[in-house]
Amino acid sequence: MDIDNDADLTVRRALFEQVRRHTGIAMNERKWVMLKGRLRRRIMTLGLPDYGDYLRVLATSAEEVRDFVDLVTTNETSFFRTPRIWDYLARDFLPHWAANRAGETLRVWSAAASSGEEAWSTAMLCEEFRARHPAMRYAIVGTDISDGILANARAGHYVGRSMEGLRQQRPELVQKYFRSDANGIAVTEPLRAHVSFRRHNLYDVPRELGQFDLVLLRNVLIYFDLEGQKAVLANVRRAMRPGAVLIVGESESLSRVADGFAFEQPLIYRNLERQPGAQA
Numbered sequence: 001m002d003i004d005n006d007a008d009l010t011v012r013r014a015l016f017e018q019v020r021r022h023t024g025i026a027m028n029e030r031k032w033v034m035l036k037g038r039l040r041r042r043i044m045t046l047g048l049p050d051y052g053d054y055l056r057v058l059a060t061s062a063e064e065v066r067d068f069v070d071l072v073t074t075n076e077t078s079f080f081r082t083p084r085i086w087d088y089l090a091r092d093f094l095p096h097w098a099a100n101r102a103g104e105t106l107r108v109w110s111a112a113a114s115s116g117e118e119a120w121s122t123a124m125l126c127e128e129f130r131a132r133h134p135a136m137r138y139a140i141v142g143t144d145i146s147d148g149i150l151a152n153a154r155a156g157h158y159v160g161r162s163m164e165g166l167r168q169q170r171p172e173l174v175q176k177y178f179r180s181d182a183n184g185i186a187v188t189e190p191l192r193a194h195v196s197f198r199r200h201n202l203y204d205v206p207r208e209l210g211q212f213d214l215v216l217l218r219n220v221l222i223y224f225d226l227e228g229q230k231a232v233l234a235n236v237r238r239a240m241r242p243g244a245v246l247i248v249g250e251s252e253s254l255s256r257v258a259d260g261f262a263f264e265q266p267l268i269y270r271n272l273e274r275q276p277g278a279q280a
């Protein structure tokens, strides 16, 4: 078979199954053209004749699984995506935090961090707030399932649309927290001291991440089916302190999927006091 020919239904289904198995992302026939587009070049690079052969490689190579995960995930993001959320954090969340929890370290989880713009945006916001509240301490953990995109997040080096977007929206923050080089802009030390990135699959119980006061789980639930969303939210809640805030993406809502969260305002939820499995 030629790679330009379509895979038959059985192979397509097996590929969707591999996507689900390794990422939890739900795909079906409607996503085939997209998936095919993403895999085609990789299969050609490997010199394989068709998608069926690629499935065999995937079954035996952990390295290939890593590349596969990088390919099948959608990493679109930007600095200060959805301005309303950042207004809420600056005007409501952080001042409340400072008033009630002074002396503690604010722990934030960017739970589908992609190339890091969300985590670095949070760090800039916290740093700006800290200039007016010097006692404030904070730590931000960014996680993602894709090793490839996490390498970009750690590098903190931005070009193209990401950089232009930030320059247009918040030029003063670019001046303060980035240095420019020939190609783009790179995050500087004051932010780096507070931000770390690590691989984490949202389908796994977050045992080693600790407890968070604020979780950004944005624009990732949309890739999971209802059961997947429920499982992920139950896991995420395990890493949230009672009263912690959860923020989801613009086209996401917890109404059908999550127990244990109270609606605060659109996209913003609060973890109720009792943790799953706790004694009544």
Ligand SMILES: C[S@@+](CC[C@H](N)C(=O)[O-])C[C@H]1O[C@@H](n2cnc3c(N)ncnc32)[C@H](O)[C@@H]1O
Pocket: 023, 024, 025, 073, 074, 075, 076, 077, 078, 081, 111, 112, 113, 114, 115, 118, 143, 144, 145, 146, 149, 200, 201, 202, 203, 217, 218, 219, 220, 223, 249
């Ligand atoms: C569209 S980006 C969202 C980035 C950012 N949160 C935002 O809203 O701009 C979705 C990210 O979720 C990640 N992702 C997909 N499935 C995941 C899983 N099972 N566990 C952890 N991250 C996952 C992808 O790798 C991708 O980087």
